[in-house]
Amino acid sequence: MRTKANMSSTRCRSSLLISVLFAVVLVALPIPSSATKRHVINFRSPGLYPEGLTWDPSGQHFLVGSLHSRTIHSVSDAGVIETLISDPDLPENATILGLTVDSTNRRLLAAIYCVPPLLPFSALAAYDLRNGGRRIFLSTLPSLPGDDQDIARDVANDVTVDFKGNAYVTNSAKNFIWKVDRDGAASIFSTSPLFNSQPVAPDADATFRDCGLNGIVYISRGYLLVVQSNTGKVFKVDEESGTARLVLLNGDLIAADGIARRRSDGTIMVVSQKKLWFLKSQDSWIEGVVYDEIDLDVEGFPTAVTVAGRDRIYVLYGRVMEGIMGSYKEGRVREWFGIEEVASEKEGGDDKIWLYGLIGFGFAYFCFWRFQMKKLITGMDKKTT
Ligand SMILES: *[C@@H]1O[C@H](CO)[C@@H](O)[C@H](O)[C@H]1NC(C)=O
Numbered sequence: 001m002r003t004k005a006n007m008s009s010t011r012c013r014s015s016l017l018i019s020v021l022f023a024v025v026l027v028a029l030p031i032p033s034s035a036t037k038r039h040v041i042n043f044r045s046p047g048l049y050p051e052g053l054t055w056d057p058s059g060q061h062f063l064v065g066s067l068h069s070r071t072i073h074s075v076s077d078a079g080v081i082e083t084l085i086s087d088p089d090l091p092e093n094a095t096i097l098g099l100t101v102d103s104t105n106r107r108l109l110a111a112i113y114c115v116p117p118l119l120p121f122s123a124l125a126a127y128d129l130r131n132g133g134r135r136i137f138l139s140t141l142p143s144l145p146g147d148d149q150d151i152a153r154d155v156a157n158d159v160t161v162d163f164k165g166n167a168y169v170t171n172s173a174k175n176f177i178w179k180v181d182r183d184g185a186a187s188i189f190s191t192s193p194l195f196n197s198q199p200v201a202p203d204a205d206a207t208f209r210d211c212g213l214n215g216i217v218y219i220s221r222g223y224l225l226v227v228q229s230n231t232g233k234v235f236k237v238d239e240e241s242g243t244a245r246l247v248l249l250n251g252d253l254i255a256a257d258g259i260a261r262r263r264s265d266g267t268i269m270v271v272s273q274k275k276l277w278f279l280k281s282q283d284s285w286i287e288g289v290v291y292d293e294i295d296l297d298v299e300g301f302p303t304a305v306t307v308a309g310r311d312r313i314y315v316l317y318g319r320v321m322e323g324i325m326g327s328y329k330e331g332r333v334r335e336w337f338g339i340e341e342v343a344s345e346k347e348g349g350d351d352k353i354w355l356y357g358l359i360g361f362g363f364a365y366f367c368f369w370r371f372q373m374k375k376l377i378t379g380m381d382k383k384t385t
Contacts, residue, residue: 038341039312043079047333049323052099052158053258053304053316056129058106060309062339064316065096065110067323072096072110072127075339084108085133091121098158098169098216098258098304105165105182106130111156112138115324120149122156124169124180137184141169144176144188157211158258160218162239168216168224175212177226177237190242198231198246201254207273207321208255215259215270221284227256227270234270236285248287250361253277258304264311267347271305271315274298278344282358287365289358292344300338314339 041062049067056063061074063084070092072085091114098111106129114121126136141156143149157172165182168189175196179189195213211229218224224237225247232252235244255272262269268279268288276296281288296302300317308314317338321327328334 038343039077039314040341041075041077041079041314041339042336043075043081043339044335045073045081045337046335047323048073048318048337049320049334050316050318050337051095051097051303051320052110053306053314053318053339054099054101054108055306055308055314056101056108057103057309058129062306062308062314063099063101063108064318064337064339065099067095067318067320068093070094070096072099072108072133085127085135087125087127087135087138089135089138090123090125091118093118094121097156100159100161100167101129102126102161102165102167104163107136107165108133109159109161109167111159111169113156116153120153122154122171124156124159124167124178124184124186126167126184139180139184139186141171141178141180141186142188144174144191147174155211157214158216160216160224162218163220168218170213170216170226172211172214172229175228177213177216177224177242190237190244192235192237192242192244194235194244194246195228198228198233200230201232201252203254204230208257214257217259217261217268219261219266219285223285225259225261225268225285227253227259229256229272232256234279234285234288245286247281247285248365249279249290251290253290257302258306258316260305260307260313262307262311262313269305269307269313271296271302273301273303276302276305276313276315276342278347280358287358287362289361291358292346294342294344296342305342313342315342 050064052065054063061076070090073081074084075081095113100109108127110125112123122141125138128134154171155173157170159169161167167180169178177190180186208229214229216226222239226235232254234247237244256270258271260269270277276294277290278292279288301319302315304316
C-alpha cells in the first residue's frame with residue numbers, strides 16, 4: 001500500500017517536472033516576437049492624447065477618444081482623422097476612456113470620466129453611428145450606497161456590449177461592474193467579493209496601483225472577461241447573475257489595461273504599457289494560457305487594443321500620461337499619435353503551440369492537484385490508523 005502510494009507520487013512528481021519543462025519550453029521561452037514591418041498609422045491631432053480605441057466595421061475605420069476635448073474621431077487606414085462626435089453636453093474637459101461599437105444597433109458606446117480637479121463624473125454615452133453620431137443617451141453611473149465621491153471617486157473605465165445592446169462598464173477605482181441597458185438605464189451589476197480578494201502586485205507603481213477592474217470584453221456564450229490592472233488577474237463573469245470566478249492562467253497580466261477578442265478563433269489580446277499578451281482557452285475560460293507576449297513601445301504609453309478588418313490586431317499609442325501630467329516637450333502639446341499593428345509569430349499556419357502550452361499547463365496543474373490530494377489522503381490514513 002505504502003510503496004504503491006510512494007511510486008505513484010514519484011511518478012506524478014516526475015511527470016509534473018516533465019510537463020513543467022514542456023510548458024516552460026513552449027510557452028515561457030521569452031523570444032518576444034518583433035513588432036517590426038507591421039502596418040503603422042500615424043495621425044495628427046494636436047493635444048488629443050487618446051486613451052480608447054475601437055474598430056468600426058461598417059465605417060471601416062478606427063475610432064479614438066479625446067483626453068479633454070469631448071470629441072470622438074475616426075481614423076482611416078491611411079491616417080486620415082475626422083471628428084465624428086463633438087458633445088458639448090459632457091462636462092468641460094471630461095475624458096473619453098473605453099470605446100466599443102454595438103454592431104447590432106449601429107451605436108458607439110463611450111465611457112466618460114472626469115479627472116480631478118474636475119468634479120466627480122462617471123457616465124456612459126451612446127451615439128448613433130447611422131446618424132452622424134447623434135447622441136442616444138448619456139447615463140450617469142450610480143455609486144455604491146453611502147459611498148462618498150469626494151473621498152474617492154468612481155472611475156468608469158472600459159465598456160463592452162452584448163448582442164442585446166446591454167453595455168457593461170468597469171469601475172476601476174471601486175472594483176465593480178455597471179450594466180447599462182439598451183435604453184440607457186444604468187445599475188450596479190456585479191460586486192463580486194472575488195474582485196477584492198487578490199493581492200496587489202508588489203511592483204505596482206503609481207500609474208496602476210489604484211487601478212482595479214479595467215479592460216472588459218463580452219464573450220458570445222453568455223459571459224464576460226475582465227482584467228484587473230493592479231493584480232494582473234482575469235475574471236470570468238456570468239452575464240445573467242454577475243457571479244465571478246478567477247480564470248486560471250500561467251502568469252499574471254500585471255498592469256493589464258485594454259482587452260480585445262478575435263472572433264474567428266476566440267484569441268484574447270490584453271495590452272499593458274509594456275506588452276501585448278495573447279491568450280487562448282479550450283474550456284470557456286476556466287483556465288487559459290498566455291502563449292505569446294510582445295514588447296511594445298513603452299514611451300508611446302499603449303492603453304488599448306482592437307481587432308480591425310481581416311483579423312488584424314492594433315494597439316493605440318496615445319501617450320495619455322504625458323497629456324494628464326502636462327509634461328509636454330518644449331512646452332507644446334503633442335500633435336502626432338499612432339495606431340500600430342501587432343502580430344504573434346507563434347501562430348502562423350497550423351502551428352498549434354498555444355495548445356501544447358495549454359496541455360502542459362493543465363497537466364502540471366492536474367499533477368499538482370493529485371499530489372496535494374495524495375498528501376491529504378495519506379494524512380487522513382495516518383489519523384485513522
Ligand atoms: C479646462 O481646461 C482648460 C485648459 O487647460 C482650462 O483653462 C479650463 O479652466 C478647464 N476647465 C475646467 C472646468 O476645469
